[in-house]
Amino acid sequence: MNTMYKYALYTVVFFLTATGFSQVKKEYEKRISDADFPAEALSLISPFKKEFNRLKYYKEFDGDNQSFEAKFKYESSHYSAEFNNEGKLEDVELKLSKNKLPKALWEAIKLNLDSNYERWKLEKLQCQYNHINNPKETLEKALNKTQTKQENYELIVAIKQKGKLKKMEILFNARGEVLNRRDILRRSYDFLIF
Numbered sequence: 001m002n003t004m005y006k007y008a009l010y011t012v013v014f015f016l017t018a019t020g021f022s023q024v025k026k027e028y029e030k031r032i033s034d035a036d037f038p039a040e041a042l043s044l045i046s047p048f049k050k051e052f053n054r055l056k057y058y059k060e061f062d063g064d065n066q067s068f069e070a071k072f073k074y075e076s077s078h079y080s081a082e083f084n085n086e087g088k089l090e091d092v093e094l095k096l097s098k099n100k101l102p103k104a105l106w107e108a109i110k111l112n113l114d115s116n117y118e119r120w121k122l123e124k125l126q127c128q129y130n131h132i133n134n135p136k137e138t139l140e141k142a143l144n145k146t147q148t149k150q151e152n153y154e155l156i157v158a159i160k161q162k163g164k165l166k167k168m169e170i171l172f173n174a175r176g177e178v179l180n181r182r183d184i185l186r187r188s189y190d191f192l193i194f
Contacts, residue, residue: 154171
């Protein structure tokens with residue numbers, strides 16, 4: 001049997017078994033124009049538009065749900081603001097390095113990952129500012145990088161468990177407790193290197 005054929009067969013079997021036993025993230029996004037973006041969302045972003053670099057708009061699909069996302073750069077940091085179909089703010093995410101986290105929080109996250117997985121590699125870390133009351137205030141807190149201990153932290157982690165490789169999205173609260181875990185369906189061109 002051809003080695004490439006075996007690899008393809010093992011990959012298909014892995015995905016069939018992995019997706020059958022856990023919550024799976026099958027998310028994709030499509031770039032759109034600002035004319036296709038919800039008006040309420042645009043009205044929140046408009047006052048800041050001149051300060052944002054690389055502002056781009058997306059429609060995001062996650063299974064049966066869809067939302068809208070504005071991605072931009074502000075003062076050398078990468079942000080994304082997610083809105084529901086009506087244009088109401090859901091959250092603002094700020095891309096971080098692990099060095100920007102409080103030390104106790106990173107230690108709690110690391111302990112959780114070390115105790116649950118043979119090996120792991122952090123691929124992406126974001127601070128998630130959840131919208132509670134005032135959308136403008138939520139956006140400003142994120143832009144000012146104000147941490148109030150109400151934020152969540154979303155990690156994309158490549159893991160190795162029982163000889164199997166997979167990618168996961170894990171959501172932690174500000175105390176380092178897991179709020180949610182879900183597998184990410186890997187595209188054929190994603191490769192994990194350990």
